[in-house]
Amino acid sequence: xxxxxxxxxxxxxxxxxxxxxxxxxxxxxxxxxxxxxxxxxxxxxxxxxxxxxxxxxxxxxxxxxxxxxxxxxxxxxxxxxxxxxxxxxxxxxxxxxxxxxxxxxxxxxxxxxxxxxxxxxxxxxxxxxxxxxxxxxxxxxxxxxxxxxxxxxxxxxxxxxxxxxxxxxxxxxxxxxxxxxxxxxxxxxxxxxxxxxxxxxxxxxxxxxxxxxxxxxxxxxxxxxxxxxxxxxxxxxxxxxxxxxxxxxxxxxxxxxxxxxxxxxxxxxxxxxxxxxxxxxxxxxxxxxxxxxxxxxxxxxxxxxxxxxxxxxxxxxxxxxxxxxxxxxxxxxxxxxxxxxxxxxxxxxxxxxxxxxxxxxxxxxxxxxxxxxxxxxxxxx
Amino acid sequence: xxxxxxxxxxxxxxxxxxxxxxxxxxxxxxxxxxxxxxxxxxxxxxxxxxxxxxxxxxxxxxxxxxxxxxxxxxxxxxxxxxxxxxxxxxxxxxxxxxxxxxxxxxxxxxxxxxxxxxxxxxxxxxxxxxxxxxxxxxxxxxxxxxxxxxxxxxxxxxxxxxxxxxxxxxxxxxxxxxxxxxxxxxxxxxxxxxxxxxxxxxxxxxxxxxxxxxxxxxxxxxxxxxxxxxxxxxxxxxxxxxxxxxxxxxxxxxxxxxxxxxxxxxxxxxxxxxxxxxxxxxxxxxxxxxxxxxxxxxxxxxxxxxxx
Numbered sequence: 018x019x020x021x022x023x024x025x026x027x028x029x030x031x032x033x034x035x036x037x038x039x040x041x042x043x044x045x046x047x048x049x050x051x052x053x054x055x056x057x058x059x060x061x062x063x064x065x066x067x068x069x070x071x072x073x074x075x076x077x078x079x080x081x082x083x084x085x086x087x088x089x090x091x092x093x094x095x096x097x098x099x100x101x102x103x104x105x106x107x108x109x110x111x112x113x114x115x116x117x118x119x120x121x122x123x124x125x126x127x128x129x130x131x132x133x134x135x136x137x138x139x140x141x142x143x144x145x146x147x148x149x150x151x152x153x154x155x156x157x158x159x160x161x162x163x164x165x166x167x168x169x170x171x172x173x174x175x176x177x178x179x180x181x182x183x184x185x186x187x188x189x190x191x192x193x194x195x196x197x198x199x200x201x202x203x204x205x206x207x208x209x210x211x212x213x214x215x216x217x218x219x220x221x222x223x224x225x226x227x228x229x230x231x232x233x234x235x236x237x238x239x240x241x242x243x244x245x246x247x248x249x250x251x252x253x254x255x256x257x258x259x260x261x262x263x264x265x266x267x268x269x270x271x272x273x274x275x276x277x278x279x280x281x282x283x284x285x286x287x288x289x290x291x292x293x294x295x296x297x298x299x300x301x302x303x304x305x306x307x308x309x310x311x312x313x314x315x316x317x318x319x320x321x322x323x324x325x326x327x328x329x330x331x332x333x334x335x336x337x338x339x340x341x342x343x344x345x346x347x348x349x350x351x352x353x354x355x356x357x358x359x360x361x362x363x364x365x366x367x368x369x370x371x372x373x374x375x376x377x378x379x380x381x382x383x384x385x386x387x388x389x390x391x392x393x394x395x396x397x398x
Numbered sequence: 399x400x401x402x403x404x405x406x407x408x409x410x411x412x413x414x415x416x417x418x419x420x421x422x423x424x425x426x427x428x429x430x431x432x433x434x435x436x437x438x439x440x441x442x443x444x445x446x447x448x449x450x451x452x453x454x455x456x457x458x459x460x461x462x463x464x465x466x467x468x469x470x471x472x473x474x475x476x477x478x479x480x481x482x483x484x485x486x487x488x489x490x491x492x493x494x495x496x497x498x499x500x501x502x503x504x505x506x507x508x509x510x511x512x513x514x515x516x517x518x519x520x521x522x523x524x525x526x527x528x529x530x531x532x533x534x535x536x537x538x539x540x541x542x543x544x545x546x547x548x549x550x551x552x553x554x555x556x557x558x559x560x561x562x563x564x565x566x567x568x569x570x571x572x573x574x575x576x577x578x579x580x581x582x583x584x585x586x587x588x589x590x591x592x593x594x595x596x597x598x599x600x601x602x603x604x605x606x607x608x609x610x611x612x613x614x615x616x617x618x619x620x621x622x623x624x625x626x627x628x629x630x631x632x633x634x635x636x637x638x639x640x641x642x643x644x645x646x647x648x649x650x651x652x653x654x655x656x657x658x659x660x661x662x663x664x665x666x667x668x669x670x671x672x673x674x675x676x677x678x679x680x681x682x683x684x685x686x687x688x689x690x691x692x693x694x695x696x697x698x699x700x701x702x703x704x705x706x
Contacts, residue, residue, distance in 0.1 A: 025483055025704060103487060151680065161683035162695075164434060164487060165626045165675070172619055172672040180665035299491065306488055340502035347438075347495025351474070354484035354492065362483050362704065 024365045038307055041356025042321065045349035049325070052345065057335040069331030070324040074212035079330070081215050082285060083323030086111070086294070088222030088316045089277035090301025092229065093145075095310040096270040099233070099246045100263055102156065106149060106167030107274040108298025109174030112291075113148040114141030114275025115282045116178055119289040122199045123186055130202035137203065138279045145275015146268040148174065153267035157260050171298065175291055182290055195290035205283040218280030223316045225273065230312040242266060274298065296346075300326070303350040306357060325349065405647070405654045410538065411608040412620065413646025414545045415440075415600045419624035420631070420638050421548055422596030427628060428556060429589045430569040432700040434490035435475055436597055437621025438497020443468035443598025444605035445501040448612045451513040451605075460513070461541070461602045468598015469591045471497065476590035480583060483702035498615060505612045513606050541603050548596075549635040556635065565589070569696030572703035582703050600624070619672065623649075626675040630682060633695060641678075648674045 054062040069076045090107040097104040104110075118137035125133065152166035179194045186196040208215045233239035241262050245252040252259055281293055304322045308314040329342030419436055426433050433439075447464025451457060474496070479489040556562040565585065567575040572582045604620070605612050623645050631637035649671045656664050 025481075027704060105487075105491075151676075155680045155683050159680070159683035159687050161680055162629060164432075165622075165629055165679050168434075168622055169626065169672045169676040169679075172622070173669050173676070176665045176669045176672075180663055183665070184663065296495075299495070302488070302491060306485075338503060338506075340499040340506075342499070344496050344499025344503070347492040347497075347499060350495065351478050351484070351489055351492035354488040355478050355482050357488075358482055358484040358702070 025362045026365055027362055035309070037356040037360040038309060038353065041352040041359075042307060042349065045345070045352040046325065048348070049345040052341065053329075053332050053337050056337050056341060057332060060335045062332065062335075065331055065335060066328040069328050076327060076331075077213045079327040080320060080323040081213065081219055083326045084316070084319040085216040085218035085222060085284065086277045086281050086297045087301055087304050087322055088219060088226065088319040089280065090274055090298050091304035091308065091315045091319055092222065092226060092301075092312060093270045093274035093277070094302050094305040095308065095312060095315060096229065096273060097266055098305065098310045099242050100266050101246065102263065102266065102270075103164050104149060104167055104267065104270045104274070105164060105302065106152065106170050106271075106298070107277070107301050108294060108296070109167075109171035110145035110148045110271045110274035111278035111281070111294050111298050112171075112174040112178050114145040114278030115289055115293050116174075116181060116278075117141050117144030117275070118279040118282050119181075119186065119196060119199065122203050126200065133200075133203055134205055134283050137283060138276060141275045141279025141282075142272040143275070145273070145278070146271040148275070149267050149271030153264055153271075157263045157267070178289065178291055178293075186289070188288070193290065195292070196288050198288045199282070203283050204287060205280075207284065216280070217284040218277070219316070221276075221280060222319070226312045226315050233312065238262075238265070274301075277301075296343075300346065303346065303353060306350065307353045309357065322349075401654060401658065405650045408650035408653055409643060409647040410542060411646070412604075412649050413643035414542045415604045415608060416620055416624040416627060416645060417545050417600075417639060417642035418548070418603065419597045419600035419621065420627045420642055421545075421552060421635065422593035422600070423625060424628045424631075424633060424635060424638060425552060425556075425565075425596075426586075426589045426593035427633065427699055428565050428569045428696055429586050430572055430696050430698040430701065430703065431480060431586050431590055431593075432486045432490070433472070433475055433479075433493070433590065433593055434487055434625055435472075435493025435497065435621075436624050437617055437619070438494040438501075439468050439472055439594050439597035440601035440604065440617045440621045440624070441497045441501035441615065442471040443601030444616060445505040445508070445601075445612060446598065447602025448513060448605040449504065449508055451602075452508060452511050455513075457513070457606055460606055461599060464598045464602025464606075465595040466598070468601065469595035471500075472590050472594025472597065473587075475594075476587045479702070480586045480590055483704065486700050486702070494621075502614050505614065508612045509614070510611065513610060539603075539607050541599075541607060545603075546639065549639050552635040566696070568703075569698060572698050573705070576703070576705055586703070597621075597624075620649075623671055623675055626679055629695075630675070630678050632682070644678075645671055645675065 050062060050066065070080050071077060090111060093107045093110070094104055117140040121137045121140045122133065125136070128136065148170060149167065152163045152170065155161035155166055156163040182194040182196050188195050188197040205217045207217055208220065233242060241252065241257045244255060245257055245259050245262050249259055277297065278293065282289065286293060300322060304315060304318045307322065308318040325346070326342070329337065329339070329345065333339060333342070419440055423433060423436055443464040446467030447460045450463035451460030454460065472493070475489050475493050478484045479486045556565060564575065564580045567578070568580060568582050568585055576582045601617065605616060609616055627638060627641040627645055631641040652667045652670045655662065655667045
């Protein structure tokens with residue numbers, strides 16, 4: 018298809034990764050808006066989007082509410098991605114974090130508010146870390162791919178939450194899978210500036226992003242992560258305990274995702290249900306990719322993505338379906354991935370007689386390479 | 399039908415679906431392309447096949463349409479991940495979102511409808527007369543028999559033809575394969591299409607044959623399990639048959655147990671397929687720990703091919 022005439026080659030220097038990411042994002046949003054306008058006739062989509070995001074205090078509050086847990090789940094993904102490890106289980110870790118926090122709130126009713134909130138957050142971080150522990154051990158010590166294992170545990174976590182919401186801490190008089198409201202002492206009040214409410218989770222997210230960016234640049238652990246991430250072999254020569262570094266990264270990632278659940282609980286929703294996350298764990302991956310896994314950029318991209326979700330939500334009133342928003346989320350993620358690769362590679366349109374023929378001799382029946390043959394022997398053994 | 403028969407029938411039906419999808423994923427992974435977007439592909443095939451099935455009443459045409467929809471949908475992934483070298487895991491995830499969204503949008507007006515024309519069943523002469531097992535195992539829809547044949551075809555293709563050698567070469571060392579004159583990107587794109595087509599067929603069989611209606615997100619995680627069984631089967635097509643029916647059985651057991659209510663909360667039963675997949679994938683890792691000589695993943699799996 019593309020082979021023969023178009024070639025992909027590595028960029029040599031001068032790559033402006035951020036530019037490509039922004040181009041991808043703008044392109045995605047523009048196409049999304051056009052798509053929305055084609056669906057929704059009569060109303061001015063641009064006006065709705067403006068009011069639902071930056072144009073009103075209500076809109077800004079909604080964007081920030083979306084951005085708060087997204088920042089944390091995106092940081093969780095970005096932490097793992099520093100070592101090219103895939104934590105696709107932020108969704109499940111978030112739920113388990115919220116579950117642990119709920120358990121603390123219901124089990125220790127006598128503890129004063131601030132202490133209880135602190136305990137809940139710690140518990141959510143520990144629960145998130147525990148939820149990633151088995152996939153992490155399997156990946157680091159057995160080489161079992163974490164892509165599958167972390168994903169599988171997401172489904173388990175959601176069912177676990179459903180069970181507890183229905184049978185252990187059910188809210189009286191509702192058929193829905195939701196627990197009763199947590200005691201009011203556990204409400205962590207948000208900050209309100211000029212009518213715009215900022216959830217505590219977002220402030221924590223910004224703090225954490227800056228702290229991580231700083232720590233990865235200055236501490237010994239951050240250094241070993243950077244070395245291991247760029248070349249595992251070099252790290253081994255340098256005497257860095259790679260497996261220990263990988264395990265710590267996994268647990269840190271799980272803890273951050275768990276805290277996302279804890280902060281959603283105390284900062285915004287105040288009761289445990291399966292509605293606690295609407296793909297927040299997965300959307301966090303998109304945010305992290307858009308941010309190029311740079312910690313300090315994550316809160317910014319979380320705001321942009323939160324704006325996308327808030328706009329999509331506002332447009333459902335005008336007839337845009339949630340499915341269209343979901344499709345758009347995927348499309349932006351795809352474009353972000355392409356933008357990421359465009360910052361590293363470029364296309365060459367080769368004319369006839371150029372390098373293409375030199376590298377790829379026009380041999381009508383190429384022989385099967387020997388490497389394949391040895392592999393076959395190994396496979397069938 | 400007795401409970402045992404019902405379980406077995408359900409196991410075969412869902413096992414067939416994930417066998418087809420898993421096989422598509424396996425051939426793509428053999429040429430080094432990791433596509434985690436199977437859930438999205440299945441949904442697109444399911445909705446595409448269902449719409450054509452309702453409108454034409456011809457299940458063969460409907461299943462072909464499901465394959466076409468799945469294949470073309472996966473070319474979106476191919477364009478981004480194979481041609482433009484974007485990250486395969488991220489593109490796969492994007493495909494899931496796009497598939498859920500688009501299938502939900504397409505299927506909206508088809509919810510609650512019933513496809514006219516059912517997939518015809520084949521009786522295996524002689525064997526289908528065995529009491530109890532016969533009617534279940536040997537009186538199945540033709541898709542089941544095709545699904546059972548495809549892994550053997552794939553095995554033959556991969557391990558007994560020159561093209562199969564080329565595929566394995568692409569999956570293990572695309573740079574060397576390219577140097578040997580194999581058109582790497584072309585074959586990767588081709589098998590991405592095949593992956594989509596088989597995924598679409600698996601989804602179409604689910605909506606037209608197994609469930610016989612369209613529901614929002616009717617695959618309910620089967621696509622993820624199909625992804626996992628490729629790992630469970632150790633990238634061996636024949637092994638995939640066992641893995642698929644093991645998890646089909648687990649899922650059927652879940653459904654039946656929920657119907658029967660054996661005193662186990664429904665939520666825990668519903669965990670079984672996912673927990674089972676998790677345990678088998680990890681268990682396989684424990685089993686093969688420091689044991690050389692077993693079949694492993696294609697070495698360049700998930701790594702975009704760049705010449706140079």
